[in-house]
Amino acid sequence: MLNQGVADELVLVDVNEAKAEGDAMDLNHGLAFASSYTKIWNGTYKDCRDADLVVLTAGANQKPGETRLDLIEKNARIFKTIVGQVMDADFKGIFLVATNPVDLLTHMTWKFSQLPSERVIGFGTILDTARLRYLIGEYFGVDTRNVHAYIMGEHGDSELPVWSHASIGGQRLHDLIKQSNGAYDVKDLDDIFIQVRDAAYEIINRKGATYYGIAMGLVRLTKAILHNEHSILTVSAHLTGEYGVEDCYIGVPAVVHRGGIKQVMNLTLTDLERQQFQQSAALLKNTLHPVLTKLDV
Numbered sequence: 001m002l003n004q005g006v007a008d009e010l011v012l013v014d015v016n017e018a019k020a021e022g023d024a025m026d027l028n029h030g031l032a033f034a035s036s037y038t039k040i041w042n043g044t045y046k047d048c049r050d051a052d053l054v055v056l057t058a059g060a061n062q063k064p065g066e067t068r069l070d071l072i073e074k075n076a077r078i079f080k081t082i083v084g085q086v087m088d089a090d091f092k093g094i095f096l097v098a099t100n101p102v103d104l105l106t107h108m109t110w111k112f113s114q115l116p117s118e119r120v121i122g123f124g125t126i127l128d129t130a131r132l133r134y135l136i137g138e139y140f141g142v143d144t145r146n147v148h149a150y151i152m153g154e155h156g157d158s159e160l161p162v163w164s165h166a167s168i169g170g171q172r173l174h175d176l177i178k179q180s181n182g183a184y185d186v187k188d189l190d191d192i193f194i195q196v197r198d199a200a201y202e203i204i205n206r207k208g209a210t211y212y213g214i215a216m217g218l219v220r221l222t223k224a225i226l227h228n229e230h231s232i233l234t235v236s237a238h239l240t241g242e243y244g245v246e247d248c249y250i251g252v253p254a255v256v257h258r259g260g261i262k263q264v265m266n267l268t269l270t271d272l273e274r275q276q277f278q279q280s281a282a283l284l285k286n287t288l289h290p291v292l293t294k295l296d297v
């Protein structure tokens with residue numbers, strides 16, 4: 001955020017106040033090398049009163065072998081306290097949720113805050129989509145930024161690749177493979193997807209947590225919101241019938257602007273993709289409802 005000069009002010013709030021203070025000091029020491037000035041301090045929930053955006057990254061992360069869904073109860077309790085305190089500060093902005101399981105915690109943030117759903121946004125499958133674009137770029141030997149492809153569904157094990165809409169430089173991936181005289185094989189796409197789906201596990205096994213992709217992705221989404229970009233990103237949005245799914249926060253391509261989520265893109269999926277998407281939504285809903293009941297939401 002600091003490097004890219006995205007915001008005028010950045011407040012860090014953490015239950016571990018010393019950590020937030022240390023982070024603020026450390027970041028301020030980078031200001032001399034930044035492209036523009038950002039006012040940075042460690043604060044309290046009261047500082048959320050006139051914030052445009054509150055980014056929620058607090059809570060437990062996965063330990064090796066844990067799934068994202070395993071974190072739900074622990075992080076739901078943390079979110080109930082945090083969102084309550086932010087709303088008590090008379091917050092009128094947009095929530096952006098990154099903590100896992102991100103789709104479920106976005107849904108809870110929406111419930112706890114009672115804000116309109118377009119102003120509660122989850123990080124969704126933005127990172128998975130970036131991982132997919134990177135791996136496709138490597139496979140075909142092109143710049144990842146020229147690859148268009150989406151991961152949709154849960155940010156987790158039930159997500160799916162939308163191969164039917166994947167393209168490079170305007171050419172559909174399936175056509176590119178067909179015309180390649182065997183240079184590329186459609187079967188390799190399965191391996192690419194598995195690498196995407198399991199990427200977080202692989203990184204967590206090696207270094208304990210993922211840092212850089214998520215950070216750059218969160219800055220990208222923050223910019224799209226604060227700068228009113230109308231960018232299409234695979235956020236976790238609240239569906240009310242799109243893709244045959246009702247009342248579920250889940251990763252879908254959507255137009256993001258200063259007001260939050262402007263519009264969910266309604267892609268024509270293949271029968272298999274639609275079925276996989278609906279199964280992913282069903283898994284999320286079945287996991288969410290017992291926790292909502294337990295927390296009396």
Ligand SMILES: NC(=O)C1=CN([C@@H]2O[C@H](COP(=O)(O)OP(=O)(O)OC[C@H]3O[C@@H](n4cnc5c(N)ncnc54)[C@H](O)[C@@H]3O)[C@@H](O)[C@H]2O)C=CC1
Nearest residue numbers: 014015016058059060061078098099100102123127209214
């Ligand atoms: N959506 C995505 O694509 C990604 C999500 N994540 C998720 O982000 C979350 C954070 O991960 P890390 O930054 O690696 O963890 P971390 O452990 O480094 O940071 C979490 C912070 O939350 C704070 N915290 C804990 N309880 C709190 C409370 N009640 N109030 C305020 N602060 C509290 C901790 O003191 C700590 O500073 C995890 O759930 C992780 O799975 C991480 C990477 C990607």
Ligand SMILES: CC(=O)C(=O)O
Nearest residue numbers: 068100127200210214
């Ligand atoms: C931790 C996590 O959710 C990720 O890196 O995808």
